[in-house]
Amino acid sequence: MSFMTATHEVTAARPSLQFACSPKTRLFFTGPPQGLTGSIPLVNTSDGKLKLRSIGLKSSSLKGVAKLPLSEIPFFAKLYPGEQADIPGTIALDSSTPPGHHTFEVTVGGTTVMAEAHVEEVVDLRMAPAQITILAGSSPHVTRSFVVENAGNVDLPTGAQCETPILDSNDIASAMVAGINDSDKSTVEAMVKSILLHWGELHVGTLVTRRDPIVLHPGQKLSVDIHFELPATLKPLRHYWANLQLYNATLFVDIYTTANYGSKTKRSGKAQGRAP
Helix, strand or coil: CCCCCCCCCCCCCCCCCEECCCCCCEEEEEECHHHEEEEEEEECCCCCCEEEEEEEEECCCCECCCCCECCEEEEEEEECCCCEEEEEEEECCCCCCCCEEEEEEEEECCEEEEEEEEECCCCCEEEECCEEEEEECCCCEEEEEEEEEECCCCCEEECCEEEEEEEECCCHHHHHHHHHHHCCCCCHHHHHHHHHHHHHHCEEEEEEEECCCEEECCCCEEEEEEEEECCCCCCCCCEEEEEEEECCEEEEEEEEECCCCCHHHHHHHHHHHHCC
């Protein structure tokens, strides 16, 4: 007579790295939303080498870079038996996460502790195209379309008007050589004065831009029209340039004047002068 004996196999839990701190300890991460840095204290209480490849994150308000709820992120650590260490790491959040203090949970090896993210303010205005060329003909007015994006985490108000100097394409070195050649070279003072006069001539006027005032919110992208007004002081058949700075974004403007630059404005002025 045979008897069948039921056997039950008990699978032991795989050892894992653990927090080397009290569950009441609070962790801290600081930095911009997509680069929060901090450290996690870990310990290996097993008798073998252990690796950690990810940690669990949970928050009711914070989201990851793809604007999805936080769940698990890569976080690599390797500790030998009995070893403990503060492991540095980076957490990436949605780029529009507002600045300030945010709380979330971190889980390692089945244990969860609270953590705090100190998110810094990020001003990141992006503009496309970043460089334009204006062929200035009879009219000093030009309109161009741009795509602007707020890739930061704070509101960016833009006013209705900006001004920036227009410079002759001749560089400072060329102006210095011309200044020396045009001076009488009798004294150093005379040469320096001539150089400064030529440098001053590089600034030929002011580029004025006008647009509808808006407030660009974090993550917002819009198409906008910008109107450029060129001064009457520009000379025909010349090359000028200007840099328009708006927050961290820079728009490079190349200006080429044609042979009839400003003729429309001059004709309009003469017509007004003949009016009774």
